[in-house]
Amino acid sequence: MIGIEGGNEGLDDEFFSKGESGVGATIMGRNMFGPIRGPWGQNEWTGWWGENPPFHHPVFVLTHHPLPPIEMQGGTTFHFVEGGIEAALDAALKAAGDRDVLVGGGAATIEQYFGAALIDEMHLAIVPVLLGSGERLFEDLGPSTDDYQCVEHVCSPAVTHVRILRTGCSVIDGLHR
Numbered sequence: 001m002i003g004i005e006g007g008n009e010g011l012d013d014e015f016f017s018k019g020e021s022g023v024g025a026t027i028m029g030r031n032m033f034g035p036i037r038g039p040w041g042q043n044e045w046t047g048w049w050g051e052n053p054p055f056h057h058p059v060f061v062l063t064h065h066p067l068p069p070i071e072m073q074g075g076t077t078f079h080f081v082e083g084g085i086e087a088a089l090d091a092a093l094k095a096a097g098d099r100d101v102l103v104g105g106g107a108a109t110i111e112q113y114f115g116a117a118l119i120d121e122m123h124l125a126i127v128p129v130l131l132g133s134g135e136r137l138f139e140d141l142g143p144s145t146d147d148y149q150c151v152e153h154v155c156s157p158a159v160t161h162v163r164i165l166r167t168g169c170s171v172i173d174g175l176h177r
Helices: 011-020 085-096 107-115 142-147
Strands: 023-029 058-062 077-081 100-105 121-126 148-155 160-166
Touching (some): 023 085, 058 085
Antiparallel strands (some): 148 160
């Protein structure tokens, strides 16, 4: 549980903590940032996470509509990128310096980066919940999937963790470096 009391330690917490370690910037799609569609208008929306989002580093939000950066508590600044996935990745890499860039989602964002072979390592947390609908994560990826292999597959009572690594990437302490 991020920022509040409670939660459990164990396998799931270890995966979450490893994923957070070494991250200097995050990229996300507009749908992950919030429920607003079309032009931003006069909306005061600043994300799902409240005044102190859990990122504590720059976050680059893919969008087709301009919006000035939003500075939040704890060092998180949301930057809104209109230039597509490569422009967001370039900005995130520059902001992250020698640290990693996390592509956080949603499904359409992950699919774009994965299909372009721009993801070195992917951690999938599969939770057995029937939602009835949603977006497919791996649809029409083409030949880019040939360069990836499963390097870890473990289960807790609640989650199946799958790590997929792009061929040629090195892994140190369980994380891409």
